[in-house]
Amino acid sequence: xxxQRTDYISWDDYFMGVAxxxxxxxxxxxxxxxxxxxxKNKRIVGIGYNGAPRGFPDEDFPWAREGKLLETKYPFVVxxxxxxxxxxxxxxxxxxxxxxxxxxxxxxxxxxxxxxxxVIMISDKHKDLDAFKATPTIFKHAGVKxxxxxxxxxxxxxxxxxxxx
Numbered sequence: 001x002x003x004q005r006t007d008y009i010s011w012d013d014y015f016m017g018v019a020x021x022x023x024x025x026x027x028x029x030x031x032x033x034x035x036x037x038x039x040k041n042k043r044i045v046g047i048g049y050n051g052a053p054r055g056f057p058d059e060d061f062p063w064a065r066e067g068k069l070l071e072t073k074y075p076f077v078v079x080x081x082x083x084x085x086x087x088x089x090x091x092x093x094x095x096x097x098x099x100x101x102x103x104x105x106x107x108x109x110x111x112x113x114x115x116x117x118x119v120i121m122i123s124d125k126h127k128d129l130d131a132f133k134a135t136p137t138i139f140k141h142a143g144v145k146x147x148x149x150x151x152x153x154x155x156x157x158x159x160x161x162x163x164x165x
Contacts, residue, residue, distance in 0.1 A: 010152045011042060012098075012120065017156045019098040022049045023080065027058050028073065030065055035084035036098045037116065045090050048083025052076065081107040085114050092116050098149070102127055105134040112142035119146045 009017070015036050023034030026049045037046035052061040053076065064072045081103050085092065093115035102124040103111060111119060119139065126132045139146050 009156065012149060013152050013156060015044070015096075015098045016120065016122065016149055016151070018044060018047065019080075019100060020156075021158070022047045023100060025049045026051050026080075027061075027063075028077070029063055033080040033100045035080040037084050037088060037092060038096045038098065039090065039092075040094050045092070045095065046084040046088035048080045048085070048087055050077055050080045051083070053078050079104065079107050082110055085110055085116075088114075096120060101125070102132055102146075103135055104131045105138065106131075108135040108138040108144075112138055112144055117144055119144060120149050121146070122149050124148065 015038050019034040019036040021034065022036065023032040026032040026034070028050055031050065034049045035047065036044060039045050052058050056076065061076065062071050062073055066072065069075055081097060081099055084097065095114075095116045096118040097111060097116050098120045100122045102121050103119060104126075124132075127135070136146065138144075
């Protein structure tokens, strides 16, 4: 019998950690969101983060949160959930998606249409904003479960120097 480690992380912490690590790729100065899609066999099949569309130079992207619509990020940014679905390597029927924030109504439609059956999120703080109010209704009628993530660990630290020791 071996003495295996007992301080390994749970599947939820692992996949949410991948979503949060993906969020660190976002160049959005005010909101970094990442997503991680996982199949029934606990294999990652898609990841994404919020950012400019392909071919839209980040330095020319309007990252503002306020102002005239076309001078803000809102009509242009691709949300992390959409990027994860687009980047998926297989059919998403029955998959789960881990994401930092409650999906907006547009992402909720994409999630339901893709066949994802569970959404695990860190926060639903935007649930009362107009762009998010339809999300629970879309998920209810599409048979998509939605739950708040309850971390086993408050922090996960990636230490690149640990392997050198």
